[in-house]
Amino acid sequence: MITPxxxxxLVELAALELSPTEAEYxxxxxxxQLKALQELVAIPLQESIPPALHGVSFPAEIRPPIREDEWLPSSQVEAILKQAPELxxxxIVVPDIPHQDLE
Amino acid sequence: MDLCDYAAYQLAWMIRRKQVSAVEVLESTLNRIAAVDGVPGRLDGGQDTEPDKIHAFITLTAERARQQAQRIDQAIQAGEEVGPLAGVPFTVKDIFCVEGTPSTAASKILSNFVAPYTATPVARAEQAGGIMLGKVNLDEFTFGSSNESSAYRPSPRNPWNTARVPGGSSGGSAAAVAAGEGCLSIGTDTAGSIRQPAAFCGVVGLKPTYGRVSRYGLIAFGSSLDCPGPLARNVSDAALLLQVMSGADPHDSTAANFPVPDYVTDLEKPIRGLRIGLSPDYFRITYVEGESGELAQQPVPEDYQQAIYRVAGRLAEMGADIIEDVPMPHTKYSIPAYFVISRVEAASNLHRYDGVKYGYRTKQPVHDLREMYRKTRGEGFGLQPKLRILMGMYVSAAQYSEQYYMRALRVRTLIRRDFEAIFDPQGKYRLHALLTPTTPTTAFPIAQVYGDSVLMQFADQLTVAANHAGVPAISFPCGFDPEGLPYGAQLIGADFSEDLLLRIARNYEIVTESDQWRKRIPPILQNL
Incomplete structure (x- = not known):
């Protein structure tokens, strides 16, 4: 049960601001949704069953190698910068960043 | 029948032979859009505007499309080699980045974002000569099964009955294809988001194997579940689009390095001897009863069940072996596991929208960065993203993650094993495909389910297991219910067996070619 x-x-962690009606809904x-999860919690699971991060197994022969971490120039720098809300x-300009002075 | 109603493969053939130009095909399609689509979705739009129109689009890029079509015509006139989709108009779910177009995810938070690059599946369709018509509507960030959560309103309506939802989240894609607004559409499927709207709108939709089609340029929801795929009016067209989209991509390390077979040439090869299963676990749904939270079971409606048994009968006529009583015991856990896994992945993916580098930023005065984040996200996200973020944070929190997240991932292993067992070539069942209804019901009325996030999620009950397991699945139309709404049949196969699924579905089209129901067209197209 998720209490108020x-x-x-959670709302604070998620960096959301909600109206009271939104919050209640x-x-x-x-x-x-948690009620719908009761079923999940009740499933008998043997210790030996491993977690699956995704369904299809990716054996080495079909897994593309991780590409080199290379710097590539972009032709869109100005277009990308223009999308920033404040420049x-x-x-890119942001409001004051909350901070604590270290002693 | 107008040019825009022809199949993609027919148009490509006619255009290449100069029987018709790409520009003529495009203009026919734009006329159709003008006749049936009505106003596009807008942030300040009303849901009840023009209730007899489709409203598939968010952004129509007619001029961009005209330039593409002219280039195709010039290339053909000059005798140059053109791609397999040359001149074929298609739409793109607005969850893909397409360079120079607003790429909104149907959310206010990305409403001013113009993509600086193009997603791989879209780029490949354009390289093959396809004409990109524009971006079509969806549930916000794909979170839904009806399109009613889109921030862009009016949300799309079902061409077979505009008082019904088109399904979701690729609802704009399915509605557009059904109404002749482009022969093809590129959608995405995380729990059924291609197949469920395809079923609701009477078109073909294919969720490929996870890793078959690159996700580069797709605005992410559930990164371990998301699959781009084709929607089309017939199986051959779906095969054509899948063909050009598939294959490894240096920009996506999960795009498998697995050879892409020829999906088109062998479509009509016979299916004699193929083993197709029916599972009782796919003819009932398990759900949580409203207030009590008790588990309840309900059969899929009798008429829908019969429609699927008729498909099995027709496939048997073509020589397929129908295997009954195939157990899929963990199917019923698919939704609870999905409630956890998809939320954790969504919450993680949605943290990047913060009003700093691109997208919406609050206009209210703020004191500091944290407050800017909170106001931006509070104003920019609709209810469904907020719900997913909060749920994702809760079930992955240190004190609950063993109970929920890790558990869901282990249940996912069990779901995967169900499929491995039935497709095992040495196993008891040795199936080539499992045949199921695509959805628990036909298209439901607008406003009937939306608002109840649990009930809405259960619309994906028969599709989501394939996403957990990563296996491919196709939905294709197989008749109409007494209210004139399409039924969808689903075939699920083993990893990378798209060619088999397409072949079985194409064989079904062949054997039902002269059925009366195949002659029906959506009412909205009847008086044009």
Whole structure:
């Protein structure tokens, strides 16, 4: 059960700001989804069953090698920079970054 | 019948022989869009605007398409070699980046994002001569099964009955293809997002094997589940598009280095002796009852079951062996496992949208960066992304991840083993494919399910196991229910067996070619 307190904590971690109506709806839906997960928690699982990160096995013969980490020039630098919400010349501007002074 | 109603393979053939020009085909398609689509989806649009139109598009790029079509015509006039899709109009689900086009994911948070590069599957379709018409609507970030969660409204409607949903999340793709707004569409399937809307709209949709088609340039949802794939009005066209999209890609290390067979040439090879299974576990759905949280089971509606048994009968006429009572015992855990795995992956993928480098940023005054993140994400994301982020954070939190996330990944192994057992060439069943209904029901009415996130998820119950297992699956139309809505039949196969699935589905088209139901066209096209 996700209590209002736990919910607020998740919202903070998720970096979201919610209206009270949104928050109420979302918390209720989350709890409904958790009910649907009771079944998952109840499945008998032998210790020997490994987790699967994806379904298809990728044996070496069909797995492409990781490519070199190479620097490649882009022809789109200006177009990409233009999409930044706030620019100062070629720097992207953000509001103050919260920080603590180290002693 | 207009030019835009022809099959992609017919148009490609006619264009190459100069019987018709790419520009003429394009203009016919643009006329169709003008006649049936109505206003495109907009952030400030209303859901009830023009309720008798399709509204498949978010962005129509007619001028870009005209330039592409002219280039194809010039190349053909000059006697140059052109690709297999030369002059064939197609649409792209707006979850793919296409250079120079708004690439929105149907979300406010990407509403001002113009992609600086093109996704590999789209680039390959364009290199093959395909004419990209524009970007079509979807559930926000693909999170849904009805398109009603799109931030771009009105959301698409079903061409067979505009009071019904087109399915989702590739709902714009399926609706566009069904209404002649482009012969083909490139969609994505994470839990059924190609197959379910294909079934609802009476078209063909194929989810390839995970790794068959590159995900480069696809805005990610569930990275271990997402598969780009084709939607088309017939099996041959789906094969044609899959052919050009498939294969390894240096930009995606999960795009398998596995040879791409010829999907087109052997489509009509007989299916005599192929073993096709039916499983009782795919003729019922298991769901959680509203308030009580108790598990309940319900059979797929009798008329839908009969439609699938009729498909089995017709395939048997073609010489296939039908194997009944194939056990798929872990199918019923697919949705609960998906609730966990997809949410964790979605939450991780959605952290990048923060209003810093691109996309939407809040206009409200803020004191610091954290507050800018919170307001930007609070205003930019709709309810469905927020729900997935919160759920993903909860089930992967240190204190719960053993109970939920790790457990879901182990259940995924069991789901995978069900498929390995039935497709094992030395096993008891030795199947070439499993035949199932694609969906638990035909297309449901707009506003009937949306809002209940648990009920909506269960729309994917018969499709999502293939995503967990990574195996390929195709949905194809197999008749209509008493209300005139299409039924979809699904074939699921072993890894990289797309060629077999396409062949079986094409054989079904051949044996049902003169059936009365094949002559039906969507009501919206009847009085054009």
């Amino acid at each position: 307190e736990l919910f607020d904590h 979302l918390r209720q839906q989350l709890n409904n 100062d010349e070629r720097y």
